[in-house]
Every structure is written in C-alpha cells, then in structure tokens.
Amino acid sequence: ETLSNRYPFSCYKQVFVDETEEDFKSYSTMSILSTNLLHSAAIIDQTYLTRKIMAQAVAEQFFSCFISMQNWSDMWLPKAISQYLCGLYAKKCFGNNEYRERIQSLLNEVVKYEERFGGIILDPSQAPAPFPETINSPAPSQKNVENTFYFPIKNLHTMSPKYIEVMHKKALLVMRMLEHRIGQELLLQVFNKQLSLASNAAQQKIGSGLWGHMLISTNVFTKAI
Numbered sequence: 001e002t003l004s005n006r007y008p009f010s011c012y013k014q015v016f017v018d019e020t021e022e023d024f025k026s027y028s029t030m031s032i033l034s035t036n037l038l039h040s041a042a043i044i045d046q047t048y049l050t051r052k053i054m055a056q057a058v059a060e061q062f063f064s065c066f067i068s069m070q071n072w073s074d075m076w077l078p079k080a081i082s083q084y085l086c087g088l089y090a091k092k093c094f095g096n097n098e099y100r101e102r103i104q105s106l107l108n109e110v111v112k113y114e115e116r117f118g119g120i121i122l123d124p125s126q127a128p129a130p131f132p133e134t135i136n137s138p139a140p141s142q143k144n145v146e147n148t149f150y151f152p153i154k155n156l157h158t159m160s161p162k163y164i165e166v167m168h169k170k171a172l173l174v175m176r177m178l179e180h181r182i183g184q185e186l187l188l189q190v191f192n193k194q195l196s197l198a199s200n201a202a203q204q205k206i207g208s209g210l211w212g213h214m215l216i217s218t219n220v221f222t223k224a225i
Helices: 045-062 076-094 096-117 161-182 184-202 218-224
Strands: 013-017 024-027 030-034
Touching: 024 045, 030 045, 045 076, 076 096, 076 161, 076 218, 096 161, 161 184, 184 218
Parallel strands: 013 030
Antiparallel strands: 024 030
16 A cells, blocks of 8 residues: 555465574565464554564565665665565554654664764765865864774675664664655655566566666665655
8 A cells, every 4th residue: 555566476475484583584475474473362462563573574575575785785775665664554553653662762772872883884885975064163084984893894794783783773764864854755756666667677588688677776766866
C-alpha cells in the first residue's frame, strides 16, 4: 500500500528456523526468521516486535534483495530505505507515539555511541562535507574521522560489528531527516522511481546495459532527491 509498485518477485516464503544467529535474514523470495518470533494470541507484547521484524523482512525484499547496493560504501542506503518503510508500517499499525518513542531511542543510542567513539560516516568513500563558514567565525579544522577508530571504516570486513549496527540506526535517522526536508510524498516518489527503473531493467537482457538500475548508490540517490 505504501509503494506504488508490485512485489518484485513471483513468490514470497517465510521459513522459521530454531536457534538462528539473527532474528531474521532476507533473501530473494524468502526470509529466514527465528522461531522465537512465534507466539500465541495471548502474548500481546511480542506482537510489536514480531510484526516489525516481519515487516522489515518484507521491506528488504524490495530494497536489499531486488535493488541492491552498488558498492560496499552504499550498504547504508538499502538498509535505511527498508527501515524507513518498516517504520511507516509500524506507525500505521501501532500508532504515532510508539513510532516516535522508537525514533527517540535510536537517536539516543547513536548520540551515545558517537560521543564515546566518534562520528559515523554513512558513505566512507566520500570525504565529509566541510563545515559552513560564517563572516564572524572561520570554518573549524577538519579531523580525519577514520583515525578516531581503531579499525578502518572504508571496508566492510574491517568494521566493528557494533559500528555497523549503529550505522544502520543512523541511516534510518538520516532518511527521516530527508522526509522532513522534502516531504514524505516526494520521498516515496523517489523510491517508486527506483523500483520502476529496476523492474523495467529486470525484464531486459543482460546486454541491454540497463541492469545498472537494479543497483543503488549514494550518488544516484542524491541526484534523484
């Protein structure tokens, strides 16, 4: 209902597995979920968590499985879009107060991590934008953000798991900032445009040169905005 495009695959299956490492994992046409998410109708509290995770798994079918990242440095973008779409479902299903409480808790976690360890750069392939200069005060000196961490942040395999976890949370907050900047309707139009281009490319032969539309990058998304 949120997106104007159909489900990109021919079918969708949910497989519940015992003792999984993560609560869910999305693959094309299938999501693997933990059996701990299953509950009886009498357990009301678990409904909030289970529905959010299942909605996140469905959202990642569109952005992560069907439209994937172009480079490792763009891994924040599909995750941010899928989390944003999941958040819209949660707000519609559970109300605005619960949604705002979740956003506030994510914001507190990100701020706490960055104050302790350093700022998180979503796209490490590009240097951070300089601070704006004013007439009265010159721009402060830029520091190398990567030097504040004990691991390189330009490669997925060298990042800390905690860093990646908090980066995904920050990605959702950035997507919310875009929503406030341009509006929810225009932001959803950008998502639908990317899905339409990807759906058209998926029907073409590999030699057509259109399969690049099934990949999304920070630069392409910025231009679309």
